[in-house]
Amino acid sequence: MPSATPLLFVHGFWHGSWCWSEVVPHVVAAGRLAVAVDMAGHGLYARRPRWFTEQPYDPEAVGTEVSPVANVTLDDAAALLTSQIKQIGGGEPVTVVAHSAAGPVLTRVAQQQPELVAHAVYVAAYMPASGVPAAAYSEMPEAADGLVVPLVQGDPARIGAIRLDFATGDPVYRRQLYEAFYGDVDRALADAATGLLTPDGPAGVMVGTTPLTRDGWGSVRRTYVTCTKDRAITPAVQATFVAEADAAFPDNPTSVVTLDASHSPFFSMPDVLAGVVTSLG
Template sequence: MVLVHGFWHGSWCWSEVVPHLVAGGRRAVAVDMAGHGLYARHPRWFTRQPYDPEAVATEVSPVADVTLDDAAELLLSQVKLIGGGEPVTVVAHSAAGPVLTRVAEQSPDLVAHAVYVTAYMPALGVPAAAYTRIPEAAGDRVAPLVQGDPTRLGALRLDFATDDPAYRQGLREAFYGDVDPAVAEAATALLTPDSPFGIMTGTTELTPAGWGSVPRTYVVCTRDMAIQPAVQRKFIAEADAAFPGNPTSVVSLAASHSPFLSVPGELAALLLPLGR
């Protein structure tokens, strides 16, 4: 089983889930997505002193050239290496969803089961970014936190250098509303400020023989304030309408956007049987 994190996070976010999966008899490996973790590149303002709010809003991101193609190429290489050429279950959280979708479309023989944990799952050949502007997304807690213009910066940027208590509280509510405060604070300190906007603007044309043939499960997080439940269910409805012969299996967790930190044991229990 290959576990892929969402934007601003890294493979570290699965550290509480992997032991449960291994204890349940599954091999599980968490990997970094392009532009994140060991592939992250921090903008200069992030460590420069004194703090410069103008630079936060204007400095072009060092990951501005990372595209959905790049992210999919990296994930495909990871899947091939980990599975040894055999199909594996791939679990995608949040903005890793479009990356998994591209890999499953290109190489359906290598994805035994595609699992979307409160993730973007466009099924109509439109970019994931389009779903941040639909009526169902109104009121999400992430959009007000994004700094600058993503089309100019080349990234979706969050300001983890600010000491503004209201902003930091907004981060907590958006990502970690039901996570232990100490764990949430530790996780926030590990987040990467820039996530490549190109991953959200890329598109994948889906076919019945590609992504449409791969078994898929969607884990709805009913307390999510980043990708709200109505948006999650829209993904499911559109996928099922596009590929009615291969409907989405749906399970729910009473969790926020980060069930890998708030309910790792429960999340692992849902994942264990998938793709066996």
């Protein structure tokens, strides 16, 4: 029988808790308590740069304006998620489902307070090895076919954010955004989701590192949900995460579930993804 632990869903960069709105009803219908939360610098915690809303549109500012979330670090994101887990679980462990750039945040929390995480579930997410920043995986040969890095605007080290230009009217750029995140998602739904995205993901989340130990993250049960059509975090990079984790902690191997999906299965197959996570103990 699956565990009755609550399920907490955390979105990736540029998104918000809203991206789980098609998944949570399926999970609740299956009898599990579930809630989606906003990550630091996103959703209700997002702060938009001036260029994103000011008129006329200033393409030069897109690459130069310092982000209003430039001060958000991996420590900050982990502290927020820890507080959310404690609130939802009442001090008892919960199953945390992290997508994309929420992965390093979940990893930090599970390392610092493994007793709070009953099961760490990574959905097409960064699952960095000990002491390795998530950003490093974008520079690997396995990431060469990824579509996100070419879309990034400005120097993240200078502006403090991984910035995408959702305000541009460039049809080529917008098509690449669709292919990177929503390649198998109904176009109308993808367009609606794109309209909700915020441009800046805090660079500090991606450059922070977490030393992992056997008694910390290495002790937490984990599952990796890999997406075979992913153009944001390529399947080869996803396989690297699993291989590194299993090499470091062979006594606690990663369970792997494979979905024939793009980077956003919460939109393209929400019922299937809900079935996967509710089946996990």
